[in-house]
Amino acid sequence: MKHSNPIIAEMFDTQQFAETGHQLINLLAAHLEANITGPSKVLNWKMPSLEDSNWYAPLPHKSTINPHGLLEKLSQEILPNNLAIHHPRNMGHQVACPLPMAALCDLVASLTNQAMAVYEAGPSATMLERQVIRWLCALINESTWNNAGGVLTSGGAQANLTALLVARQVTTSKANPSSNIWKDGIAQQSALRILASEHAHYSVSRAAGLMGLGTDSVIKIATDKNGRLDLIALKNAHQTCLENKEIIIAVVANAGCTPTGSIDLLKTVGEFCQTHDLWFHVDGAHGASALLSGIHRKKLSGIELADSVVWDGHKLMYMPAAVSAVLFKNEQHSYAAFSQDASYLFQGDNHEDEAFNLSYRTLECTKRMMALKLWAAFSLYGTAGMGALVDEAFAKAITFAEKIQAQSDFVLLMKPETNIVCFRYLHDYSTQAQTNKHQSDIRQHIIESGAFHITQVDLHGVTWLRTTLMNPFTREQDLDELLGGVASASQAVLRMAE
């Protein structure tokens, strides 16, 4: 049916949608193929301040392009100037090169726009989410997580915030049953603390800030030489809190910390939390996907002791961003984060039916149908297929680490436990500051050349080059050439400084 207003008729023209859609898919398939083959640059580096001026355009009051022009703009300007996420030499961030079928599901999510705040605003979207949550909980532990539940959120940062809100509500009402921090605020509370690995993602401190606790309420627990939370340091911090009459709302362990990918000794930390009746939160945004791997899931032994777990789909589950899960061993806890009335949304008296209205449990009101892509990936490939991606990534990290160790002018930070590898290139500088700057200069040189994408991280005053080997198309040859590229970049940087 065509609308009587020609401009609106064009906006909703289904034939144009189908024709442009077919062309778009062809364009994206060619883009994907070119990326995977990898002959072009991984990044077409341009100075952001200069590039910014190229993107200034007058506000269009009338149409400036047709759908063909849109496709042209995509193929000529937008796609070539983005980071080539599927490029074998893209080794920077912990961002998945998404499964193409999952990307198609995101198109469905966009067009059908299920609001999902309440069941009726996305019935199958809600059911898909509930199914995916059940699968993720079963992967943690089929028997001890059989009363578990949770929700999908737009990203791990929001998932961490949600888990910590729950932890705060549950622990403070346990300490003082007449208190309701959600309603009364934090003013009357004793000091609240979060004990978190020094490598905890910044979203943990940010959550503390957002919750009004202040970022200083996060006590950073030192890690050992393998980047894992040090139990003695945890015990000491716990003792200090007890002496100061502070309430610990959560202990946060990492299952794959951001800087090095190290996995904390979850069983040890979990048992400590059980002994002392502490909320145990595992940030598995990066590494919980090791549960999909027959080879690597033992690294997460003890995750089942957690009260809450965060798990990102857009990392090692190879989903388009963003899709994360926040999971609670006791499903009832998932209602504790946002205990709020909104009668225009939630009208039922029947508590059981209300469980299908996901907004009770998320920060988001309108949220995207995030589960479809995960449901599709599990259904199409099974845990075997998804686990194979994890195995591939982790094995590549070990290969790369061995290559680094075999070269006398490189230092490896630690044997990788997941797929993050940190190293530095040695140069005969007298100060740490100079050597640090040299690593940053090398990285900048490499980024600007467009040959590779890598990142860097500062740990205890030392700068390391950091790679995240996510891409199943990264070959050994790419790893060898990265090391060669780092050495050449070092020479180039030194020459420029002369």
Ligand SMILES: Cc1ncc(COP(=O)(O)O)c(C=O)c1O
């Ligand atoms: C361990 C960890 N937690 C949380 C996050 C935040 O996740 P997101 O970027 O999905 O918000 C990250 C992001 O890299 C992470 O590495």
